[in-house]
Amino acid sequence: MDALKKKVLVARRAPAAVIERLAAHFEIDAVPDDRVLPPDELRARLQGKAGAYITGTERITAELLDACPDLRAVCTMSVGYNHIDLAACTARGVLVTNTPDVLTETTADFGFALLMATARRMSEGERLLRDGGWKSWAWDFLAGAEVHGTTLGILGMGRIGQAIARRGRFGFGMQVVYHNRSRLAADTEAELGARYLAKDELLRQADHLVLVLPYSAEAHHCIGAAEIALMKPTATLVNIARGGIVDEDALAAALRKRLIAAAGLDVFEGEPRVNPALLTLSNVVLTPHIASATLPTRQAMALLAADNLVAALTGAVPPTPLNPQVLSA
Numbered sequence: 001m002d003a004l005k006k007k008v009l010v011a012r013r014a015p016a017a018v019i020e021r022l023a024a025h026f027e028i029d030a031v032p033d034d035r036v037l038p039p040d041e042l043r044a045r046l047q048g049k050a051g052a053y054i055t056g057t058e059r060i061t062a063e064l065l066d067a068c069p070d071l072r073a074v075c076t077m078s079v080g081y082n083h084i085d086l087a088a089c090t091a092r093g094v095l096v097t098n099t100p101d102v103l104t105e106t107t108a109d110f111g112f113a114l115l116m117a118t119a120r121r122m123s124e125g126e127r128l129l130r131d132g133g134w135k136s137w138a139w140d141f142l143a144g145a146e147v148h149g150t151t152l153g154i155l156g157m158g159r160i161g162q163a164i165a166r167r168g169r170f171g172f173g174m175q176v177v178y179h180n181r182s183r184l185a186a187d188t189e190a191e192l193g194a195r196y197l198a199k200d201e202l203l204r205q206a207d208h209l210v211l212v213l214p215y216s217a218e219a220h221h222c223i224g225a226a227e228i229a230l231m232k233p234t235a236t237l238v239n240i241a242r243g244g245i246v247d248e249d250a251l252a253a254a255l256r257k258r259l260i261a262a263a264g265l266d267v268f269e270g271e272p273r274v275n276p277a278l279l280t281l282s283n284v285v286l287t288p289h290i291a292s293a294t295l296p297t298r299q300a301m302a303l304l305a306a307d308n309l310v311a312a313l314t315g316a317v318p319p320t321p322l323n324p325q326v327l328s329a
């Protein structure tokens with residue numbers, strides 16, 4: 001053991017290549033299994049550590065930072081960072097990095113797949129078939145919603161939103177409408193053929209609405225009963241962002257009453273627990289937070305997080321910092 005080596009925690013089972021890369025620079029305490037460390041264990045294992053390699057399941061709070069004064073860098077293998085108190089990290093000079101870009105296209109592929117599965121009732125059809133319920137043909141048997149040529153609504157037009165817009169526009173001839181905190185530059189709008197709308201208008205016009213906005217206090221339950229009431233009764237809703245964006249009780253009630261046609265959800269408030277009201281409905285497609293889950297993409301995310309950690313603790317500029325102001329402070 002090299003006494004001069006900085007110590008880092010790898011808080012989750014990680015690819016061997018990550019451990020190798022980090023081991024060249026640091027003394028590693030690696031959690032070997034796929035469990036989420038309880039907060040007290042996370043705090044205990046972070047003692048004396050300069051860096052933390054985490055995923056979306058480890059919460060980094062101000063309280064935790066105060067209890068871990070040696071911590072200098074938190075590198076998450078995720079693009080979302082709502083599990084990290086970024087302001088508290090910045091105030092304490094702790095560098096935070098995430099893994100954007102490398103998952104954009106893969107996540108957009110999945111968002112579109114979920115849209116298709118939801119609109120075309122694929123899960124419902126498979127369940128029926130497996131349960132022996134496929135008895136005969138009928139003209140309207142499992143008839144779903146049209147996708148091509150319809151209006152694709154996107155709430156949150158960042159990198160992933162734009163990648164979904166391209167699929168809709170160029171692959172399926174859809175009209176793309178969107179709402180975002182800030183409007184896109186005119187040339188980007190023109191390239192995507194995307195029209196900016198106020199949020200309410202987006203809800204009214206979309207045939208298929210995809211949620212891709214980052215989670216924040218402001219975004220909490222920003223799709224609830226009032227918002228769903230604005231949507232077309234034939235519309236579908238897809239969430240690949242964060243569960244807390246949607247009021248799941250309101251969504252389940254709306255799906256039961258067919259106020260909208262169907263929903264596709266990859267993320268849940270309180271996951272891996274799933275709101276039981278959703279589990280009983282036939283018009284919802286449920287997947288276990290796998291939008292970025294292809295091996296090449298997960299490996300790229302994992303290695304980017306490792307590269308960020310190496311750079312952060314060796315005096316280099318990390319590839320994808322979230323609070324680069326810490327570097328110059």
Ligand code: 8YV
Pocket residue numbers: 054055056057077078079080081103289290291292
């Ligand atoms: C991950 C994600 O599966 O990157 C994100 O923000 O939600 C997913 O790609 C997960 O958070 C892994 O840390």
